[in-house]
Amino acid sequence: MRVLVTGASGMIGRAVATELVSRGLTVRSFQRRPSGVAGVEDALGSVSVAGDVNEAVRGMDAVVHLAAKVSLAGDPADFARVNIGGTRSLLAAASDHGINRFVQISSPSVAHSGVSIVGEGPGPASAATARGEYARTKAAAEQLALAADRPGLRVIAVRPHLVWGPGDTQLVQRVVDRARAKRLPLIGHGAVLVDSTYVDNAASAIAAALERCEDAHGRAFVVSNGEPRPIAELIASMCLAAGVTPPAWRVPARAARVAGSVVELLWRARLDGDEPPMTRFLAEQLSTAHWFDQRETREQLQWTPQITLAEGFRRLTAFYR
């Protein structure tokens, strides 16, 4: 099987490309910079450019679509162009070029309306209630992708939850940098249970989804380690792995949400590319529980995570050493 992996220069994308190569598949990657993954053919370009997309998809059997604008703040139009427009282009190209499997990488935040998620399955993606531009546009993208599911073009959506690992610039590095700068408070009592996914597990789950596409198509699956931990413990573990003192100061959850909203507004007014230190979305993420019922995911994808949380943190520690 020949597989196109979009967004293979990011942490998850690289891990997915590596995993697929190791399973003996022919992998072409598609993003603006070379993926740097051994054994992968790079097709460079942008998902926002229809011609690039068409060229990339040509000659492939399957698409794993990871490329997205992932950020806590930014121009809503950029999010829509990359996340919704990019998915639409890829789906159209997939249809034109006889692709028969399409794995859409989504996010549990597409179904998260800001209240705690306690052991639930994947809710339906909802652009109307999702919080933040990223989640809203990813929700719309997932809806587009699943709507395109039909005989001949099987679509499956995978929502890895809070992926982290060595080389992670999105979550771990931000946490570590802020903690080092003493700019990372704990929101509330820090005991809310939050699940996460070690990057290798996310990659193996996506590879499993590609394999199981014919049987489990048309649905979205949340993927995680299935080992929720109090948020304060997760953050402390990341800091300790990087040799940084974990945060000790606390902000009441409600205050953080309000402050996040204000900061978000002020930051938007500044119109620079930097990220605000706290957003309402982030405050909600850090003060509500989100862990999922993984039974259906594991049964349908015939997959179990191979790297435990403890092993993941050992590898993270080794990476920072």
Add this chain to the structure above:
Amino acid sequence: MTTRSIPASRRAPASLPPLDLAGFDRSLSRIVRVAESDAAEGSGSGSGSASNQYFDWHITDTGVRLTERGLTPVGTILCVHGNPTWSYLWRRLVAASLRAAGTGSAVWRVVAVDQLDMGFSERTGTQRPLARRVADLSDLTDALKLDGPVVTLGHDWGGVVSLGWAVDHPQSLVGVMLLNTAIHQPEENKIPAPLRLALRRSVLKAATVATPAFLETTLALAHPPLPQSIKEGYRAPYRGAQRRGGIGGFVADIPTDSVHESWPELERIAAAVRSLAVPTLMLWGPRDPIFSDRYLDDLSQRMPHADVHRFETAGHLVAEDVDYASALLDWLDERGLPNAPPDARDVDVASVDSSALAFQPLWHHLDEQRENDETALVEMAPPSGSAPLILSWRQLATRVRQLAAGLNQIGVCAGDRVSLLVPPGADLTAVLYACLRIGAIVVVADAGLGVRGLTRAVRGARPDHVIGATKGLLAARVLGWPGHKISVESLTAPVRVALQVEYVLAEVEALGRDELLPPQPQRHDTAAVLFTSGSTGPAKGVVYTHDQLAAVTAALAAQYTIGIGTGLVAGFAPFALLAPALGARSVTPAMDVTSPKTLTAQAVAAAVAAVDATVVFLSPAALTNVVATAETLTPTDHRALAGVKTFLSAGAPVSEPLLAAASRLMPAASAHTPYGMTEGLLMTDISLAGIREASGALEVELELEVKLELEVEVTADAGAAGGVCVGRPNATTRVLVSALDSAGAASGQPLNQAGVTGEIVVSAPHLKSHYDRLWITNRASRVNTPQNERWHRTGDVGHLDTAGRLWIEGRLPHVVVTAFGVVTPVGVEQRVETDATIARSALVGVGPRGTQQLVLIVETVPNARRAALASPEMAAAARVLARVPIAAVLVVPHLPTDIRHNSKIDRTRLSIWAARILAGGRMAQP
């Protein structure tokens, strides 16, 4: 006020209910035209109606639906609502019966009527007294050609009408089911206050017809309150005064005295139900201001074969408050209706497993030793004085005999219930044996239940008499507990009047001095109702027969070698009371009996010395204090304690260190702790040596596993589940385990198989007979156990090991169901508690059952000052020890426990607390 006639409303036709009533299946509604028969026999109806009248009824009938589905019913449930409801009351039974009809169980047709002038049936324009209503129902069933097997079901005054139909149709009747109702209104008894008010002429019409007050008041009686949509359902047929004439008519028809028009008919039915022999079920909500428990008592007395279940939290609208529909269908199934023999009852399996044992009544030693002047009983600190009270066998036997005859003289009869509110001591012992001797049923509830729990227990047990110390009688007076009052203490005249005391014990004794004793009760007669501690839900009354109490005595004697002449220190009331039945010489040590933790080591030593005791019974709370006060013991005390051969801590599990410390005080004694419950007082036993042997075995097993596993792996295997070892079953007890399934339910066939975790199921001659007026609980406690034997599902979870020892792993509701399997709490908690900084712990689950996450809540050394997330170090240490995946570790200052033993951790409450905090709730104390 013979007839409070209410002007009859104008005639109005029957109609179908609206389509959109919540929970109501309108497609089952139909209108039936019924010819009115001549006035009913039995009493003049007074309606003067002509026999060529026709009236239309609205009924809900599942018959057609069943036919469409190709199902043939085995019989019909004929449902009659009361006032001011309508057939809407039965909607959940209608739905449940249709659901059940598809599942292979017996198919029942449900016909739920709207009585004339009520619901959506015709407004007849006439008064319809009771006799007419009974005839009306008969007319309807004639019109429906309902001649197959019929089970009647009635609520409120519909209960009376349904019973009227029942006694008039013996050829069709196969069963009777009743929810809160009343069949008899003794003239001397006052009508319930709310009804008396409603019956006042000026109030009657305004309350019932002109305004919806009566309807609204009834709807407000639900526990919990009814949702608006359901209230709307009940209101639907009664909008406007014109539609409510029937409500007023019904209330006016309540016979308050013997000259009331409907009195003769009520009396006729009330008398006739005594001859009903068909299986009968009464479901009752005691929180009913109208049909209080005394009406249930009256009905139970008329139909003594009836199965009864009191839903402690339910009230008048019991059909709204609880899942009555499943209970009814389960009962029909269990009783084998419609084909049950007319006198079908619980098989008395007591005889099956105890007939082999010779029955010796509990008082046989008292009879045999009545000429013996040796000491039978010593009370070290009697309430009446400072010197110890000493009774010889002769004195005790005489006192019991005189009290028994005296109680009989004042009207305490065999089968009467006598609530004993007397602290342990000589008085309680004498009263207890006197009651047992005359066949009166003793009701014993622990003061540890608290006032509310005790009130519920005493009320629910409906005592005919209360024998109490002043404190108990005061509570009885203030809280309005029923029963004739007898005081154990002499009282001044004003106090006596104030407490409504009819007799003082000394008077009863004097009355019995020269009287003969009535015949002895039979071995299968009920002897006692003992209340559970209430630490696992509302306290339940547990019924024991004479045979079964004698078996408890026999088990105690055999297990601890107690017999005639054994000296016994009675620091644990339930077993202490049995000392005279064992022939043992017993002593109550000086202590505040309501507070066992006041017992000192010196008091125990003094008690031992007083009777040369070789056996000591203590409760765990008392034991803790005895150990704590050990340094006050003199050399003489130590010498006395050195003579103790057997020492027993009963009531709750005790730790090995505590038992060991107590053992050092009684160096010659073998220390024991039994496993049991109010339902089965002595199921297994373990000695201190046995505890040490078992924990050694457990450690070896754990070490082996740790060596084999490099990584901490999930073990769903019961063999490694650990728990508290409670030893081996005693000689006459059998223990089986009903395996837990993957959903955490104890669905397995009870088996004797080592290493399987499940609900512990026990059988013994000394097991309880049944629960008192808790038919559903009783059924649940025996479900799926061997037929024709008396077994009890304990609600405890554990396993047997290959050496035949029983291990307790927790309570069934505390089992956690994770995505990787079922986890029981106690073994994990024990492993975690091996950490020196963790005093106690509780393992609970949060999240949906099936994918729950495990959370540990710990009490630290020293105690934390507030609830918080555990430090990363403590969490890491606890995870390693737990050996199951723990999502979070929380620290609390104190774990909530039961009041009585301070040992049963309330995991249910903790899991709710933890779930809230781990989902982002405020960090409060549990």
